[in-house]
Amino acid sequence: MSDGVTPGSGQPQWNTPGTPQQPPAPQPPTTPSPAPAPAPTGQYPTVPTGQHPTAAQHNPSAWWAHNAPNDPWRNPQSPAVVQHTPAPHLPPLEQAPFGAPPRRRGGTSIGVTILIAVLCSLLAGTLGTLVTLSALKNSGATISGDDEGPHGDYQAMVNKVLPSVVTIWIETSDGGGNGSGWVYSKDGYIVTNHHVAALAESDSSAKMTVQFNDGTTAKATTVGSGKATDIAVIKVDKKDLPPLTPVQDSDKVQVGDPVVAIGTPLGLSNTVTEGIVSSLDRPVVAGESKDDATITAAIQTDAAINPGNSGGPLVNTAGKVIGVNASIYPFTNDKGEAGNIGLGFAIPGNQAVRVAKEIIDNGKPTRPVLGAELNTDTTSTIVETGGAKVKSVSDSTPASKAGIKEGDTIVKFGKTVITDGVQLEGLVLKHAPGDDVSITYEHDGTASQANITLGSEEDK
Numbered sequence: 001m002s003d004g005v006t007p008g009s010g011q012p013q014w015n016t017p018g019t020p021q022q023p024p025a026p027q028p029p030t031t032p033s034p035a036p037a038p039a040p041t042g043q044y045p046t047v048p049t050g051q052h053p054t055a056a057q058h059n060p061s062a063w064w065a066h067n068a069p070n071d072p073w074r075n076p077q078s079p080a081v082v083q084h085t086p087a088p089h090l091p092p093l094e095q096a097p098f099g100a101p102p103r104r105r106g107g108t109s110i111g112v113t114i115l116i117a118v119l120c121s122l123l124a125g126t127l128g129t130l131v132t133l134s135a136l137k138n139s140g141a142t143i144s145g146d147d148e149g150p151h152g153d154y155q156a157m158v159n160k161v162l163p164s165v166v167t168i169w170i171e172t173s174d175g176g177g178n179g180s181g182w183v184y185s186k187d188g189y190i191v192t193n194h195h196v197a198a199l200a201e202s203d204s205s206a207k208m209t210v211q212f213n214d215g216t217t218a219k220a221t222t223v224g225s226g227k228a229t230d231i232a233v234i235k236v237d238k239k240d241l242p243p244l245t246p247v248q249d250s251d252k253v254q255v256g257d258p259v260v261a262i263g264t265p266l267g268l269s270n271t272v273t274e275g276i277v278s279s280l281d282r283p284v285v286a287g288e289s290k291d292d293a294t295i296t297a298a299i300q301t302d303a304a305i306n307p308g309n310s311g312g313p314l315v316n317t318a319g320k321v322i323g324v325n326a327s328i329y330p331f332t333n334d335k336g337e338a339g340n341i342g343l344g345f346a347i348p349g350n351q352a353v354r355v356a357k358e359i360i361d362n363g364k365p366t367r368p369v370l371g372a373e374l375n376t377d378t379t380s381t382i383v384e385t386g387g388a389k390v391k392s393v394s395d396s397t398p399a400s401k402a403g404i405k406e407g408d409t410i411v412k413f414g415k416t417v418i419t420d421g422v423q424l425e426g427l428v429l430k431h432a433p434g435d436d437v438s439i440t441y442e443h444d445g446t447a448s449q450a451n452i453t454l455g456s457e458e459d460k
Helices: 120-139 155-164 194-201 349-362 421-430
Strands: 080-084 113-117 165-172 175-183 189-192 207-211 217-226 231-236 258-263 271-286 294-301 313-316 321-328 344-348 366-369 372-374 388-393 409-413 436-443 446-453 455-458
Touching: 155 165, 155 258, 155 313, 165 189, 165 194, 165 258, 175 194, 175 258, 175 321, 189 349, 194 207, 194 217, 194 231, 207 231, 217 349, 231 349, 258 321, 271 321, 271 344, 271 421, 294 321, 294 421, 321 349, 344 349, 349 421, 366 421, 372 421, 388 421, 409 421
Parallel strands: none
Antiparallel strands: 080 113, 165 175, 165 207, 175 189, 189 231, 207 217, 217 231, 258 271, 258 313, 271 294, 294 344, 313 321, 321 344, 366 455, 372 388, 388 409, 409 436, 436 446
């Protein structure tokens, strides 16, 4: 749902979650493989949708062995694993909804998440602690349990927000998956990504379960969703839930603001990561194909976002939502798995709330319309710059009324200089139908400026 451009030959790819210079396109998180060379300046990374980083695959050699060479107690180079088993009676995990191309929905279900770790320092620290405690005990010293321990900047805020963040488990006939979400209203409405809810929408026998912070669960149904905006609303039959509102005005977010991402990466519920806003209005294209792609002028962050984080909130230090995590920009391995590399993308909060409110009020959302088909092809190894090229203009649309014609180039939208069609489409979607915006375009080398009112169409 939510983090760029669409994947293309010779270009990096972005993946929902989660987020512009010559922008790249992101993807949902996946585990990295040898990192490909970075995209040349002027190219947009493309994010494949439908995948989240996956945990390491089971490797028998990584488990404890009886032979000394592979015994971690004797051989510090022998890897160890920590096994995490998801709560019982819940649908199996899926390979994240947003991830390495070309998968977005559906995926291999896994019952166990295996995290690979280096054991040496852990063992050394554990043994050292045991020796110290033993020495203190023998010397008659005591250890006080009264101290509360150090306090950082986020504990109080995180403790307040966590009860409003949920895990969404979806069980389908061919597997299932998980995503995240957050409570929008106390009467059971929950916001998540379209690409998360779509897992259940695509299978009539699918079961959607919401797990709350305290471990309780409830069945959920989809109220509605918007494909273009990658926002969905689901509902549970529960009252007096703690809503995560009001939402911060995302137009006031600044690069450098500290942020926290909360969700269920890889099925690990209630996971909290922190970082900063590293860019704004990043053009991100996420999807398995051109027809399935979503374009976002995203909030970019280095807070760790992985498969399963999709739909969860990105909050500021006051605990207010500024965005909905949707995609990441990963380097994928030969299995198509991707993981966090510090480039995550969130759908701006203002955009998410507008769509969510329309879904709750009307059952379906709308999207703003310019009325001009733009060149958003990112499969070329050379990304065109200097504006958004107009391929065609529909009659009686804001673009046609402004005098824009086929072959013209839109060079400015509001106060933003436009470099290509992907950037412009993302900026249009940040607005609401009916918004008035100034636009500058060139026709046969001559620049013209016009004020337009964005149109509206159903987002389906």
